[in-house]
Amino acid sequence: MITTTALLTDHYELTMIKAAIGSGTAFRRSVFELFPRRLPEGRRYGVVAGVGRMLNALENFTFDDATIDFLRRTGVVDDPTAQWLSTYRFTGDIWGYPEGELYFPNSPLLQVEGTFAEACVLETLLLSIYNYDSAVASAASRMTLMAGSRPCIEMGSRRTNEWAAVAAARAAYIAGFASTSNLEAGHSYGVPTAGTAAHSFTLLHDTEEEAFRAQLASLGDNTTLLVDTYDIREAVIKGVELTDGRLGAVRLDSGDLAELAVDVRKLLDSLGADKTRIIVTSDLDEWQIAALRGAPVDGYGVGTSLVTGSGHPTCGFVYKLVSRATGDSADSPMEPVYKKSLNKATVGGRKFALRRLDSFDRAEAEVVGIGAPADGDNNDRDLLVPLVTNGEIVGREELSVARDRHLAARDELPRAARKMSKGDPAIPTIYLDEEAAR
Known part of the structure; x- marks a missing residue:
């Protein structure tokens, strides 16, 4: 039985920290961002899922004696790194899109702020949860949209691994599925079960x-x-x-x-x-x-296509450093950083996001402020909410809240978003730099 989530990660996360501790840069204040570069081809929107599972995994992300012993024995870490890991607890701040919300290309789904070491080590954990859960929820949303008032039953447990099946049932429920065949999803998350x-x-x-x-x-x-x-x-x-x-x-x-x-x-x-x-x-x-x-069909049971994201089993989310302190002291100013890699360039700076709505409460755009929030009017919605503050989890909520949020957010979309034919994202993503955002 796994009692810690700390090893649900990649080897290089810890070797980066080992090298950063050696160079004296590991504890510089940093901001990482989790975001999608694009939607799957032809999709018009995506659905955020996995937030609650991420918070649970973060709470259990600690390095116990057995874990430290394994890392030492296999040469992954040295003594200074092992010593730091032995007392690891994330102490920073995380803001994110709440569960059930919609996303579009370059939506800043998570903003993780802390020291480089404590934020960097979370990369694989965050991506593995968000990429799969959101892929399932995005597929599920399209299915429930087509089903209308007719209920959909999730029944894909035998088409994926045993724990992914539980996550899939949870994600599908957020996106409108009525029930699941998976009993562990019922036990762990309260998803209604049927069979x-x-x-x-x-x-x-x-x-x-x-x-x-x-x-x-x-x-x-x-x-x-x-x-x-x-x-x-x-x-x-x-x-x-x-x-x-x-x-x-x-x-x-x-x-x-x-x-x-x-x-x-x-x-x-x-x-x-x-x-x-x-x-x-x-x-x-x-x-x-x-x-x-x-x-004359009254309900649908969906399995394989759902748990594999209906052809897109991952969302392609990435986790990148977008801002860091210019020095090692706590009061060092922050500066944007970004990649210039061909086809993989990033936009530096801490992000803020809102959903711009027209006078009929119809979504018009995803507006992303860089360095400062964009001004909204009386019906625009801020999208980033606090999930973790000073290391304390503050963003837990009932699945029913996420489920209701998803239906409300989907109802805001232009009617073109309901088409199954391939098309562009339902709304554009607009970047505002710090000057424009003010």
Whole structure:
């Protein structure tokens, strides 16, 4: 059982600190920024997720005796570095976009301020959480957008590693999914869980009727029967018969789902089971959900596409030093720093961000001030909120808050953002330098 998150990192994070301690620069005040250079091709917005998981991981980012022993034994750190790590606790400040918020190219999602050493060592931890969770949430948001009022169920646990599955269920819930099949997500985060039976349960019994009777006896008439193991028509008729028309739902997991849903709906209605819902599964993604909007479908179960970010399993977030003190003393002035690398240049300076809204509360732009906040009017929204202050976590919140925030932020977008066709970001990102920001 992992009791510390300190080794969920890359080797070079610690060798950088080792060298910086040696050069006397490790404890210069610094600001790091986590941001996306771009959205995945054709996507119109992204969704921030993983904030709560990051705060939990940060709280457990300490180097215990066993961890220090491993690092010494393998030659990763020297004695001065080991001594510093043995008392490590992040003591700086972190501001970030709150969970469920939308992001766009170059949105300054996190601003991490502390000494170089204490902020640098967090790079891999922050990126690994944000890149995956936000990829899942971004895909999930597109799926729930296409589903409209019809619920989506997350059921991708068997398509990723066991702990990524938990993170995926959490991220999907923030972006509007109604429930998950993953029990650990229910236990750890309070995500509603759901599930009934697989084809193996039907095949276990001598007849489909016996399987249905056993499931109904255990779970009640409101359960969902999987009806495509043998003959769909016969299965639906038997399910309705066994429940006197009170069957909760049927699930279709193969074939032409749109055509089958129409046929099954007609059959259910003809049998008097007009309240019985139709749930569809089978490698769904946002495009298939969109294609099924005209079919009599009442809910969607989504697995593989969701937990792999629907083709984009990472957001490409990066974590870069953007400002540092000019000297080692606590009162040394800060100066912007930036990369000039080809295709990987960065914008230096501490960032501030707001969502600019028009008179109809429709999002117009992401406005990023460099060195000072941009002026907003009465309906513009500041996007960076305090998450950690002087090393103390201040940004924890309930998942329901993040879930509501996401729906509200998505509703602010121009209507073009709802298109599944490839397009530019829904709103532009506008940089203001320090002079203009004032």
